[in-house]
Amino acid sequence: MKKRDRDTRNYTRLTHPLVRDHRNGPLRRASWDEALARAADGFRTARVEHGPDAFAMLSCARATNEMNYVAQKFTRVVMGTNNVDSCNRTCHAPSVAGLSAVFGSGGGTSSYAEVEHTDLIVMWGSNARFAHPIFFQHVLKGIRSGARMYAVDPRRTDTAQWAESWLGPNVGTDIPLAHAVGREIIRAGLHNTAFIERATSGFEDYRALVEPWTLSLAEKVTGVPAAAIRDLAHAYATAERAQLCWTLGITEHHNGTDNVRALINLALLTGHVGRFGSGVQPLRGQNNVQGGGDMGAIPNRLPGFQDILDDEHRAKFERAWDTVIPPRYGMTLTDMFEAMEHGTLRAVYCIGENPAQSEADSEQAMRRLQALDHLVVQDIFLTRTAEMADVVLPATASWAETDGTTTNSERRVQRVRAALAPPGEAREDIDIICEVAERLGHDWKFADAEAVWDELRSLSPDHFGMTYGRLEEHQGLQWPCPDPELLPSSFLHGRLWAADPGERGRAAPFGLVEHDPPVDLTDEEFPIRLTTGRRLDSYNTGVQSGSFASPLRRGEYVELCPEDAERYGVTVGEQVRVASRRGTVEAPVWVDPGLRPGLAFMTMHFPDEVDTNSLTIEANCPIAGTAEFKASAIRIEKLPVPAARSHQG
Amino acid sequence: MTSIPLGPPRRLIEFTLDGEPVRTPEGSTVLDACRAAGKDVPTLCEGDTLRPKNACRVCVVEVEGARTLAPACSRRAEPGMEVRTDTERTRHSRKLVLELLASSVDLSTTPRAAEWIEEYGAEPDRFGPDAARLGESPRIDNDLYVRDYDKCILCYKCVDACGDQWQNTFAISVAGRGFDARIAVEHDAPLTDSACVYCGNCIEVCPTGALSFKSEFDMRAAGTWDEERQTETTTVCAYCGVGCNLTLHVQDNEIVKVTSPHDNPVTHGNLCIKGRFGYQHVQNRD
Numbered sequence: 055m056k057k058r059d060r061d062t063r064n065y066t067r068l069t070h071p072l073v074r075d076h077r078n079g080p081l082r083r084a085s086w087d088e089a090l091a092r093a094a095d096g097f098r099t100a101r102v103e104h105g106p107d108a109f110a111m112l113s114c115a116r117a118t119n120e121m122n123y124v125a126q127k128f129t130r131v132v133m134g135t136n137n138v139d140s141c142n143r144t145c146h147a148p149s150v151a152g153l154s155a156v157f158g159s160g161g162g163t164s165s166y167a168e169v170e171h172t173d174l175i176v177m178w179g180s181n182a183r184f185a186h187p188i189f190f191q192h193v194l195k196g197i198r199s200g201a202r203m204y205a206v207d208p209r210r211t212d213t214a215q216w217a218e219s220w221l222g223p224n225v226g227t228d229i230p231l232a233h234a235v236g237r238e239i240i241r242a243g244l245h246n247t248a249f250i251e252r253a254t255s256g257f258e259d260y261r262a263l264v265e266p267w268t269l270s271l272a273e274k275v276t277g278v279p280a281a282a283i284r285d286l287a288h289a290y291a292t293a294e295r296a297q298l299c300w301t302l303g304i305t306e307h308h309n310g311t312d313n314v315r316a317l318i319n320l321a322l323l324t325g326h327v328g329r330f331g332s333g334v335q336p337l338r339g340q341n342n343v344q345g346g347g348d349m350g351a352i353p354n355r356l357p358g359f360q361d362i363l364d365d366e367h368r369a370k371f372e373r374a375w376d377t378v379i380p381p382r383y384g385m386t387l388t389d390m391f392e393a394m395e396h397g398t399l400r401a402v403y404c405i406g407e408n409p410a411q412s413e414a415d416s417e418q419a420m421r422r423l424q425a426l427d428h429l430v431v432q433d434i435f436l437t438r439t440a441e442m443a444d445v446v447l448p449a450t451a452s453w454a455e456t457d458g459t460t461t462n463s464e465r466r467v468q469r470v471r472a473a474l475a476p477p478g479e480a481r482e483d484i485d486i487i488c489e490v491a492e493r494l495g496h497d498w499k500f501a502d503a504e505a506v507w508d509e510l511r512s513l514s515p516d517h518f519g520m521t522y523g524r525l526e527e528h529q530g531l532q533w534p535c536p537d538p539e540l541l542p543s544s545f546l547h548g549r550l551w552a553a554d555p556g557e558r559g560r561a562a563p564f565g566l567v568e569h570d571p572p573v574d575l576t577d578e579e580f581p582i583r584l585t586t587g588r589r590l591d592s593y594n595t596g597v598q599s600g601s602f603a604s605p606l607r608r609g610e611y612v613e614l615c616p617e618d619a620e621r622y623g624v625t626v627g628e629q630v631r632v633a634s635r636r637g638t639v640e641a642p643v644w645v646d647p648g649l650r651p652g653l654a655f656m657t658m659h660f661p662d663e664v665d666t667n668s669l670t671i672e673a674n675c676p677i678a679g680t681a682e683f684k685a686s687a688i689r690i691e692k693l694p695v696p697a698a699r700s701h702q703g
Numbered sequence: 704m705t706s707i708p709l710g711p712p713r714r715l716i717e718f719t720l721d722g723e724p725v726r727t728p729e730g731s732t733v734l735d736a737c738r739a740a741g742k743d744v745p746t747l748c749e750g751d752t753l754r755p756k757n758a759c760r761v762c763v764v765e766v767e768g769a770r771t772l773a774p775a776c777s778r779r780a781e782p783g784m785e786v787r788t789d790t791e792r793t794r795h796s797r798k799l800v801l802e803l804l805a806s807s808v809d810l811s812t813t814p815r816a817a818e819w820i821e822e823y824g825a826e827p828d829r830f831g832p833d834a835a836r837l838g839e840s841p842r843i844d845n846d847l848y849v850r851d852y853d854k855c856i857l858c859y860k861c862v863d864a865c866g867d868q869w870q871n872t873f874a875i876s877v878a879g880r881g882f883d884a885r886i887a888v889e890h891d892a893p894l895t896d897s898a899c900v901y902c903g904n905c906i907e908v909c910p911t912g913a914l915s916f917k918s919e920f921d922m923r924a925a926g927t928w929d930e931e932r933q934t935e936t937t938t939v940c941a942y943c944g945v946g947c948n949l950t951l952h953v954q955d956n957e958i959v960k961v962t963s964p965h966d967n968p969v970t971h972g973n974l975c976i977k978g979r980f981g982y983q984h985v986q987n988r989d
Contacts, residue, residue: 066987116941166945166969187902187975189945194871216871338944434985451985453941454951454958460939462946462969473936473951474958477988529948529967590900591976593942599977601984603846605895606976 068448069478094493096428100401106134113351114406118458136384149336152314164333174293179303232316234272244291249325260564295331315565345461353384358514468530572685573673580687592659611644637668748858812912854913861905
């Protein structure tokens with residue numbers, strides 16, 4: 055296959071602040087003083103004229119815990135609102151919402167090492183071999199030590215190739231599949247009655263809920279053979295220890311939180327949670343998407359998972375910060391974009407995020423951002439979002455030019471250290487936020503990242519035991535770590551197994567969730583289901599990963615199964631038009647035998663080449679606000695092909 | 704509730720090392736005990752993240768009562784055994800191994816090779832100028848790795864790292880037998896036509912520099928590679944939520960190479976293509 059000449063956009067670092075003098079004027083270079091003053095003035099104006107809730111902060115799931123802590127403190131103390139969120143909303147917010155609702159805490163319950171010592175691994179909606187390669191090495195260790203792995207994914211991925219059994223449900227039928235597994239476990243008497251009685255609630259309702267989902271009905275709805283569903287149910291229920299892992303295949307749906315609840319139900323049914331080697335684990339997509347939420351950079355929680363609606367928690371922070379925190383939840387990222395549309399949100403401070411390209415229905419997102427009175431973007435590149443800003447502030451790269459910590463998918467807080475001097479006048483995120491805060495009347499002084507961390511530790515019991523010294527000594531520690539002497543447990547919720555009901559705490563509720571097919575229905579006009587995901591060598595909107603010379607990179611393609619390619623008369627490399635109800639893009643064809651008829655695949659890695667998110671639908675999960683990136687309806691249109699091109703494929 | 708299995712407690716066993724009594728946890732190797740006792744035993748094919756391969760024989764020690772010398776990297780320590788690391792026999796054997804390797808392979812980028820050759824009085828030249836050499840120029844078929852098989856001692860570490868011990872990609876293997884044995888991808892094709900996923904985990908374990916990052920290779924060729932001037936800083940990768948630890952090797956404020964700590968609980972020294980090579984965006988400075 056001949057390599058296409060690709061006009062990739064290469065981002066260079068921002069080295070000095072930029073401001074815009076009037077609405078449609080160009081960005082021009084400015085001094086730090088001028089840029090910071092303008093940034094602060096715009097926020098002040100929005101607050102004075104429209105109230106604190108006219109402001110929102112988009113914090114960064116790639117920056118350090120310390121930066122996220124300061125960003126949410128800025129939002130709550132300086133601006134007086136809880137409108138702080140991050141792009142975790144576009145990926146794993148349903149996991150956090152689902153896990154919190156069941157267990158009271160939004161983290162995966164196990165550690166990577168436990169996957170090596172388990173008996174059964176279910177990878178549901180996760181192509182970890184590509185998206186989380188080093189986690190998958192732990193899975194492979196488990197498989198090599200005798201664990202059996204089941205892959206559940208509409209695509210037969212590289213992950214599925216390692217599975218004992220691959221279950222390929224139709225996109226958006228995870229709940230029927232999970233319910234059928236649950237029903238089969240109950241029907242065969244393999245559910246853990248002792249655990250269900252002692253540690254869970256709502257079992258009878260759950261039993262009634264799943265009762266209609268017989269194997270044959272599930273086969274009809276999901277497309278997975280009844281025998282395969284039965285096999286998964288029996289394998290999961292009879293395993294001594296089992297890990298249930300998922301990624302965005304579960305969460306990026308309009309009912310992502312329901313999907314997560316449907317999976318957790320299976321763990322509750324079998325007692326595969328709260329023990330070494332048994333647990334449920336969402337694999338997080340960004341280096342600090344766990345930590346951003348842990349630090350309170352979400353609209354409903356204060357740092358350390360402390361609920362804003364809880365008077366005691368709020369009072370503790372109000373004392374420490376000498377402020378008043380509004381006793382109500384702020385806007386999620388999704389709410390924010392809707393508020394932009396309605397004109398209630400006027401000023402946004404966007405740190406290290408690129409929502410103009412990462413949001414579903416990207417054209418709509420751009421239009422909404424343009425409607426703001428004041429947009430400040432703090433980033434290391436002039437992203438599409440930064441190009442729309444009134445003030446652009448050049449920051450350091452958090453992972454290579456900043457000291458601090460990040461928290462990974464197994465809740466491990468690890469040290470991040472500065473290795474490079476930042477370019478030009480770029481400054482650390484925390485310094486910049488403090489400068490803006492100072493101009494708005496709040497004189498914060500943090501000597502360094504450790505000082506921020508120690509303030510957080512003093513307010514978050516779950517982080518109290520993690521000093522920088524201990525993080526260094528143990529190569530990271532997992533929360534909850536309340537004790538500065540003891541090592542934390544590798545898994546969560548062991549309490550559910552306690553004999554004493556007091557120690558056991560709140561029973562984990564079964565999630566009573568119903569099947570709800572994808573919003574964007576396929577029909578004669580848009581007959582193909584498009585799902586999206588990642589490739590091995592690329593990352594998200596490609597701003598980071600576009601710069602290195604990967605021999606694997608081949609640009610954006612619309613991937614079809616061989617049967618569909620034949621049906622539409624298209625060949626590998628042929629440029630086609632891909633249309634959804636929202637937009638149209640042109641992309642070359644790739645043929646992947648891992649797909650099946652009626653299913654197409656694209657990534658979001660090359661938005662400057664092919665803007666995949668102009669096809670996706672902004673149908674949001676009502677609980678977590680995550681959009682349905684995984685299920686759009688499209689059609690493929692053949693283009694008149696110039697003779698020269700048709701021979702290239 | 705289930706408690707965390709700690710594994711059976713490891714007893715300490717006692718044996719004699721160079722005439723001194725030493726205690727080491729049951730199941731550890733003679734090499735582990737030597738290192739714990741501060742003894743400097745040379746190794747090439749031994750890897751702290753890999754199972755012993757016993758390929759190079761440069762770490763041999765003398766075990767009382769054994770007919771042959773034993774490779775310290777794989778010989779388990781046993782109670783009451785008497786081990787000598789620095790005898791006439793071990794020195795002679797190591798000298799010969801170094802002579803055979805250095806006469807047939809370019810050890811110029813093997814850390815400590817020159818030091819050992821001097822220490823053991825090895826004379827690689829004594830086999831004459833016709834000693835078997837591959838005489839092949841480095842293979843540069845992509846922008847990330849260079850394979851210079853003139854420097855390959857056939858220790859198999861890269862094969863193990865790419866294979867079932869870590870990466871499970873199986874892009875490389877040993878082709879040919881005897882004098883013709885060499886590391887190759889299927890059909891000895893360019894890397895770009897192989898199963899390689901460019902994780903660089905083979906480079907992480909290569910003891911001689913036969914496999915190297917293109918960045919290092921180019922700088923060495925230009926004479927600008929200078930480890931004295933490099934700093935090593937361990938941080939966390941920014942590409943996904945797994946949280947792999949990256950050690951950034953920085954020279955003149957440029958990242959020149961990325962490795963990972965071998966004892967890290969997340970990575971065990973392994974990375975993927977993004978963590979290993981995806982750093983250029985931070986230094987696109989103008």
